[in-house]
Amino acid sequence: MKPIEGYPGSKIKRRTLLGGAATAAVVLAQTAFGKVMQKAVTQAELIVDPTKKLGPPPGAIGTRSPFEKPFKLPSDTSSRTPLQDLFGTLTPSDLHYERHHGGVPLIDPDKYELLIHGMVKKPMIFTLRDLKKFPSVSRTMFLECSGNFRGSKETLSPQEICGLTSQSEWTGVMLSTLFREVGIDPRATWFLAEGSDAAVMTRSIPIDKGWQDTMVAYAQNGEAVRPEQGYPARLVLPGWEGNTCVKWVRRIEVSDKPFMTREETSKYTEPVTGGKIRQFSFVMDARSIITYPAYPAKVEKGWIEIRGIAWSGRGKVVKVEVSTNGGNTWNEALLQVPVLDKAHTGFRFLWRWNGETTEIMSRAMDETGYTQPFYKTLLEARGGTGGYHFNPVTKWIVQKNGEVYLHPEAKK
Amino acid sequence: MWIVRLFFILMVLFVYTGCDKLNSDPSEFAGSYDSSVWPATFGLGRVALAREIDSLNIDVRPDGEGLPEGSGTVLQGKHIYIAKCAICHGHTGTEGPYAKLVGAFYESDSIQRGEKTIGNYWPYASTLYDYINRAMPYNNPGTLTSEEVYSITAFLLYRNNIIDSTIVMDARTLPQVIMPAQKLFINDDRTGGSEIR
Numbered sequence: 001m002k003p004i005e006g007y008p009g010s011k012i013k014r015r016t017l018l019g020g021a022a023t024a025a026v027v028l029a030q031t032a033f034g035k036v037m038q039k040a041v042t043q044a045e046l047i048v049d050p051t052k053k054l055g056p057p058p059g060a061i062g063t064r065s066p067f068e069k070p071f072k073l074p075s076d077t078s079s080r081t082p083l084q085d086l087f088g089t090l091t092p093s094d095l096h097y098e099r100h101h102g103g104v105p106l107i108d109p110d111k112y113e114l115l116i117h118g119m120v121k122k123p124m125i126f127t128l129r130d131l132k133k134f135p136s137v138s139r140t141m142f143l144e145c146s147g148n149f150r151g152s153k154e155t156l157s158p159q160e161i162c163g164l165t166s167q168s169e170w171t172g173v174m175l176s177t178l179f180r181e182v183g184i185d186p187r188a189t190w191f192l193a194e195g196s197d198a199a200v201m202t203r204s205i206p207i208d209k210g211w212q213d214t215m216v217a218y219a220q221n222g223e224a225v226r227p228e229q230g231y232p233a234r235l236v237l238p239g240w241e242g243n244t245c246v247k248w249v250r251r252i253e254v255s256d257k258p259f260m261t262r263e264e265t266s267k268y269t270e271p272v273t274g275g276k277i278r279q280f281s282f283v284m285d286a287r288s289i290i291t292y293p294a295y296p297a298k299v300e301k302g303w304i305e306i307r308g309i310a311w312s313g314r315g316k317v318v319k320v321e322v323s324t325n326g327g328n329t330w331n332e333a334l335l336q337v338p339v340l341d342k343a344h345t346g347f348r349f350l351w352r353w354n355g356e357t358t359e360i361m362s363r364a365m366d367e368t369g370y371t372q373p374f375y376k377t378l379l380e381a382r383g384g385t386g387g388y389h390f391n392p393v394t395k396w397i398v399q400k401n402g403e404v405y406l407h408p409e410a411k412k
Numbered sequence: 413m414w415i416v417r418l419f420f421i422l423m424v425l426f427v428y429t430g431c432d433k434l435n436s437d438p439s440e441f442a443g444s445y446d447s448s449v450w451p452a453t454f455g456l457g458r459v460a461l462a463r464e465i466d467s468l469n470i471d472v473r474p475d476g477e478g479l480p481e482g483s484g485t486v487l488q489g490k491h492i493y494i495a496k497c498a499i500c501h502g503h504t505g506t507e508g509p510y511a512k513l514v515g516a517f518y519e520s521d522s523i524q525r526g527e528k529t530i531g532n533y534w535p536y537a538s539t540l541y542d543y544i545n546r547a548m549p550y551n552n553p554g555t556l557t558s559e560e561v562y563s564i565t566a567f568l569l570y571r572n573n574i575i576d577s578t579i580v581m582d583a584r585t586l587p588q589v590i591m592p593a594q595k596l597f598i599n600d601d602r603t604g605g606s607e608i609r
Contacts, residue, residue, distance in 0.1 A: 102547060117465050125464065126457040133456055181453055192471060198553045200546040202471060251468050260474050260536045262543035266528065269597070272609065277533070277593070281600040314604045368604025381608045 041066055070095055073159055078145070079228075080163025083291045089309060089336070089344040090140070091166035093221045098228045099145045099164060101263070102199030105248055109224075109232040114178075114216065118191070118254035121183030128232050131218055134173040139215065139238065142167045142311045142344045144284050146241035146268060149390035151375070151410035154397075158291045161394060161406065165311070167344040168229075170236045172217035175210045175252075184254055192253040192261070193235055193246040203244050204258035205237070209282075213238050216249065239313030239342040240282045241388075243268050270387035273380070284313030286372050287391040288320050288347065288364035298402045301355035306333070309344045312366035316340070319365040320347040326359040327395075333362065353398065359407060361395040375409040386410060472542040476587030479541065482558040483582035486575075489567025492560050496549050505571055510550070516573040517592035531572030535597050537589035540565045562586075 064070075070085040072095055079098040081091055091097075098104075109128050117123035145164035150156060157163075188207050195201040205214070215236045218225055225231045230247030237244050243263055258264070264279065272278045288310035293299045306324075310317045316339050321330040336346035347362065363372040373381075375392040382390075395407035472478040494503065505514030515529030530540065545561045547553050556564070566581040575589060602609045 102550070102553065115460055115465065115468055117460055117469070123460040123465055124457045125460045130456040134454060135450075177447075180447070180450075181457060194468075194471070198547070198550075200470070200554070202542075202546075253469065253471065257473065257475075259471055259542075260539055261471075262539050262547075265535050265539050265597075266530075266533060266543075272598070275596060276598045277535075277596045278600055279535075279597050281602065283600075283602065283604075285602065285604075366604065369606050370604045371606070373608045377608050 072097070073163060074098075078164060080159045081166045083158035083163055083165075083289065083309070084294050084297065085159075086291070089167050089346050090221065091168060093168065093223070093226050093229070096143075096166040096168065096220075096226065096229055097145065097164045099147075099242060100197060100199070100228075100247065101201050102197045104227050105197045106227070107196060107232060107248060112232050112250075114233065114250060114252070116178060116182045116252045116254070118252075119185035119188040119256065120254050121185070122181075124178075124182050126178065128218065131173050131216060131233060134177050136171055137174055137215060138169055138171040138219075139236075140167065140169045140340055141236070141238050141342045142284075143236065143242050143245060144311070144313075146243065146281070146284065146388040149386065149392070149410070151392070151394070151406065151408055153408050154405035155295060156406045156408070157296060158289050158294050158394075162287070162289055164242070165344070168220045169222070170215060170217040171219035171222075172215045172233070172236070175214040175216055175235070176212075178216065179210060182254075187256055188254045190255050190258050192251075192255065192259045193244075193249055194251040194253070195230075195234075195246045195248040196250040197248050201246060201263060202259065202261040203246055203263055204255075204261060204280075205244055205282075207254065209237055209240070237282075239284060239315075241268065241284055241313075244282060268388055270389055271383050271385045273383040275383065281389050284311075285389060285391050286310070286312035286314065286317065286364045286366040286370050288317075288362045288372060289394045290322070290360060290362050290396055293360075293398060293404045294396055295404050295406055297404050299353065299398065299404065300402055301353055304351050304353050306349040306351050306360060306362075308333075308347055308362055310335075310347055310362070310364035311342070311344045312364065312368075312370070313342055314370065315342065315367040317345040317364050318367050320345075320362055321365075322347075322349040322351075322360065322362045324349075324351050324353075324358060324360050327361060330363075355400065357398065357400045359395050359397050361393050363393050470542075470546060472538050472545070474536045474538045474587065476538065476583055479538075479583035479586060480558040481583065482562055483580050484559050484562025484564070484566050485580055486563075486566045486570045486577045488559075489563035489565070489570075492556075492564050493567050496552075496556075497564065500550060505568070513568055514571045529572065530568055531574060531592070533593050535591050535594040537565070537569060537574070537586055537591055540568060541586060 070082045072079040072081060081095050081097045112128045114126045142165055148162045148164040150161050190204050191207055191210055193203050193205055216233055217236045218233045220226060220229055225234060233249055234247040235245050235249050269277050269279045288308055290306055290308040292307045293304060306322055310320045320333040320335060322333045323330045331349060333347040333349040339345050365371045372391060372393055378390060378392050397405045397407050500510045501513050502508055506512055512527045512529055516531045541561055544564055562581040569575045569589060570577050579585060
């Protein structure tokens with residue numbers, strides 16, 4: 001149970017640091033010509049009393065403190081949000097999780113076009129400028145990949161267990177507004193959304209979701225959507241699995257049947273009891289995770305504020321319960337208000353730890369009456385196999401020595 | 413007097429509708445932009461030309477709609493697969509390094525048997541054409557001709573024990589292929605509430 005050396009993001013750290021024994025940290029500095037560059041902070045600079053030295057003037061772009069190093073955890077296929085390093089519920093845009101099927105495309109916003117065709121009165125093409133001129137909406141909500149579970153060893157952080165969830169304020173035009181412009185055939189029941197990445201990724205989506213609350217988002221947290229998140233425009237389907245929120249969206253084809261694309265057949269389907277395979281599992285069920293204390297944190301005896309996030313794709317989180325004795329008794333956690341619909345919701349619980357080894361865990365309840373299940377219950381419902389939409393209670397072992405480890409329940 | 417009464421009624425109505433909006437959940441609130449006062453059209457965007465639609469409309473559906481002209485054979489497919497796909501999916505389609513593509517369907521244990529493959533998991537043959545055409549080869553997507561895609565599709569279906577080696581794949585034969593795993597697929601039945609599914 002030894003923590004990984006240099007965790008987290010040790011690989012990145014080595015590459016970014018400029019080396020040399022005297023280097024204490026790295027900052028972005030502005031040169032006399034207004035260029036932003038990386039600069040090493042030396043030990044000598046650090047011992048200077050900041051009240052006795054004039055600091056740099058205002059800059060053209062803000063930077064993170066050189067002492068803070070939250071990193072995403074990239075693999076070949078995804079990159080995870082460092083949930084244990086964040087506070088509150090908004091994910092900084094550069095720490096938003098990534099999952100794509102053909103890399104991140106480079107798209108010229110001046111050449112960007114969205115085509116809507118199929119069972120419509122008038123097939124139309126909208127430029128990015130067009131999209132931005134329509135009545136707009138902003139909404140804060142979570143986006144989560146439905147393949148967001150790991151749990152096979154003690155040394156997993158919240159980032160590694162379920163870092164494929166992030167929250168942003170998205171701004172854009174409602175798809176219903178565009179539907180109104182093209183005139184949807186009343187017999188239409190589905191639409192295909194297609195991205196302009198190298199996978200030209202597609203998903204079929206019930207037309208009702210399009211009318212209800214689907215957004216074509218061009219902004220994220222106040223600025224243009226980031227390339228990794230679908231620049232210059234993407235779909236956001238509140239509460240639905242991330243893969244349906246097609247990024248770099250270039251085409252919407254209205255139809256009366258689903259298209260049975262690879263991402264809704266071979267992928268993003270899951271085994272359930274009776275040897276069946278469940279398809280079109282769009283909604284993300286309620287989930288929560290304690291992000292502090294959690295691996296790799298170390299705690300001390302005494303008062304500890306247990307913190308975490310809870311969310312549900314079916315509406316608001318109405319309650320989060322925390323257990324500090326291995327699930328024997330449960331306490332209601334405090335929810336941070338306002339509690340938003342289909343959004344990460346902060347919870348906290350004040351706990352006085354007596355220094356004995358114990359297990360802490362949380363479970364979320366949403367407004368439909370759904371309670372986040374234990375691993376075993378969920379596994380049974382899924383016929384003994386894991387897969388997509390796996391949202392079990394996460395249990396943390398707090399050891400006598402203050403080290404915190406995941407209670408691993410998953411098989412390899 | 414009646415004017416006062418009308419005013420009062422209007423006030424009550426106003427207050428009620430106002431409260432209603434504030435109490436509704438945010439999704440309704442966001443969607444409840446009162447579009448009844450919107451113009452019939454905002455006059456943004458332009459009509460798409462048939463040519464423009466055709467150049468993007470590459471999807472292929474289970475009923476065969478969207479399949480292009482042309483055809484392909486298992487034998488041709490084998491050669492193309494070895495040349496363009498084997499480096500990532502293995503010569504036999506089973507050894508990787510990326511996605512395992514070949515593995516037959518077994519009635520007894522179907523999806524429980526190791527990794528998902530085209531043979532034991534894919535519910536529609538049209539998806540193969542559609543996906544290979546849009547996304548493969550991974551490092552060189554969108555470069556295959558329709559003949560090549562038909563041929564590789566035929567080859568992969570053959571290798572997965574789904575068609576025999578003599579069947580020619582085209583817009584007529586491909587939609588007729590029935591995938592063994594299709595019968596395992598059910599629609600999402602989760603609805604929230606207390607039951608865990």
